[in-house]
Amino acid sequence: MIEFAALFLGIKLRPWQKWLLIHALELLEDGRYRFRKVVIIVGRQNGKTKLIEVLALWWLFVDSDSFPEHLSADEFLVLGTAQDKDTAKKVWKRVLRRCNPNVEKWPGRFSPAERAAIVPALVSEAMPPSESNGSEAIVLKNGAQYQIAASTSGGGRGDSISRAVLDELREQKNWDGWAALSKTLNGTFNSQMWAISSAGDAKSVVLKDIRDAAIAALDEWQRYVDQGIASVEEFANTHDVSIGLFEWSAPEDCRLDDPDAYLQSNPSIGYGYEVDTLLSDLASGEPEHVTRTEVLGIWVTASVTPYLDVEAWPLLADGPDVSYDGQIISTGSEIAPKSPVVLGVDTSSDRKRTWIGVAGWRVDGLQHLEVIDVLTRMTRVPDRVKAIADEWGIEFVAVQARGCNASELAEPLRKLGLQVIEVSGPALGAGTGKMLDRVADRRMRHRGQEALDQAVKHAVAKKLNDVKVWDREASPVDIAPLVAVSNAAYGLEAMPEVEASAYEDHGLLVA
Structure with missing residues (x-):
């Protein structure tokens, strides 16, 4: 995928993006993805949207043909979702500008920037898109599709989804969107779902619960595998190891003016901006809780204490x-x-x-x-x-x-x-x-x-x-x-x- 981004899209991914792709897309011995669900938590303005764009293009143009004996390309559906359809459509439009055959057919209707973004090799594989509101779809000649939907609408319009991206998972205030989307992936061979977000607060219940469960699983791993009580195979047979959590965050007790904290939670520092850029936002009066969640990746949840005994x-x-x-x-x-x-x-x-x-x-x-x-x-x-x-x-x-x-x-x-x-x-x-x-x-x-x-x-x-x-x-x-x-x-x-x-x-x- 890194090679695809460089050769076809002219995008040189940042080190953290490369590291993430190498590990999030790890394969089992039979070629299937190690992780069926990938959750990424990283500070804002670190290149999440660019990463999703490259991911969706690679899934659509390369990965759709990876297992034709199990899943034909004309059954391969990529779904982009977010808390609302407009947010999901932003990435969809970035993908479309790379492969829209209408740009070559009617160049006068498009800006110089739109014409410059076109990749001829991708255009040659694409059909004219459906851009009408409510039925947006990028369709390839092999039948693979990329559609969008609001996560609250219950997922995609097809019977099953092969790949999915849920943007800004922190905005999911209940489990409806996640549940609907994850269920449509269950019946598809080698499916994978990515959820990407900055850190959340007390209302980000889906992201919080998934993160808590992943951390608990890591603690279990440390007790059994790292200490030699169980082998990797024994642990995998008795635990769910199909969810990958990748998080860049600062220590919870860090000072807001600590440069090291910003380096830990913002892996794109040094690639377009520096620490002092983020510190200047703090100096301008940005609320502390905004800095802690959206920039430093620290959860602010202490204000909510459950009324009932959740352990009982x-x-x-x-x-x-x-x-x-x-x-x-x-x-x-x-x-x-x-x-x-x-x-x-x-x-x-x-x-x-x-x-x-x-x-x-x-x-x-x-x-x-x-x-x-x-x-x-x-x-x-x-x-x-x-x-x-x-x-x-x-x-x-x-x-x-x-x-x-x-x-x-x-x-x-x-x-x-x-x-x-x-x-x-x-x-x-x-x-x-x-x-x-x-x-x-x-x-x-x-x-x-x-x-x-x-x-x-x-x-x-x-x-x-x-x-x-x-x-x-x-x-x-x-x-x-x-x-x-x-x-x-x-x-x-x-x-x-x-x-x-x-x-x-x-x-x-x-x-």
Whole structure:
């Protein structure tokens, strides 16, 4: 790839870019990529965009023909994504200017700079591009394509993706974009995904979680492999070693005026700018947190402390157990057949998703909490809740009555004949506090659902008078899944028509 950049594109890559490519593109013995996912963290203005441009061109014009017996070129799709489509399109346009046949066909329509960027050898392999908004595509004569999409849209338009770039991973505030993109890569032979970014903050939950997991894996490697307890092969057989993390960052406790810190986090210093350039930004009054994250690669996350016990939560998971061939060995936690059941509803602060949760008693007297549905349009929520209630024989639904988006659902739910348990006033603090107690006292079980797990991991609470209540705005992820099951659990304990004797009549142990 380094040779391709020099000979065809006239680009002499910087030492850090060459080093990264040599290691990120390492191959296994059979020629497949060692890493299926590559995560890169480096300070701004170090040449990330140029690197992505070269990478996309090389994938498209060279790598698309690397394994014709497993993946034909006409099935090879490169997808460029970012938090919004305009950001993804910037790199796509840089790639297009290298291979656009229209430049040679109608040179008068293009600037001297655009004409100078053209690579005739690449143009000869390309078809006229599709540049209309919503269907942008660079297509080669062998059928390989490069498309773009916003990561929030759920990935590419094809059935599967061969190569993908997710730019500015720090901007991903939830797992939707990453999950959709990574799943489309799973069914493709020798696929690879690159995510590149500067360091993040408390809201950069995807980048933070991936980085934390990678560092934990490195610690495991040091304990077992570096100390000779296990061989490389033994370790690889029992651990996921398909993710590569490449990070340039300064020590967390470094001084903001320490030149060595800038050298560690900005590998392009000496290739177009010097340390004093970055120090001058600091002198101009740039906020410290901006310098630390975007220039020095240091994470600023101390302001967010999860409300629930995140170490206890995984211990309370009781999900289904499935054998390697898909047979259900155990269904996991479930509500007892005759238990009272309450639904809970909550909507994200941006109104994009409404989550439906459920709470009921298990046969051992512990609460079972579960997310059972999510809807993207609030107008459909009342009918969906009613349909679930009718199917399950549920009468009660708990929802916050004021001060949030979900409060507008209370009256439509009543009109559909459901008994609405309003979580408002003192109940807000009680519902939040009881959730804290249930987890701490191990008085509940859940099914290990990703949306709920992520909400628990990052949910924060704020003080309201003398109690704590859920804080949707300050939480770095959508905590509506957690609020929905929290409301349901509160409603289960607050149901006026159900007395303790009813639980005994149903053969349940009272928790």
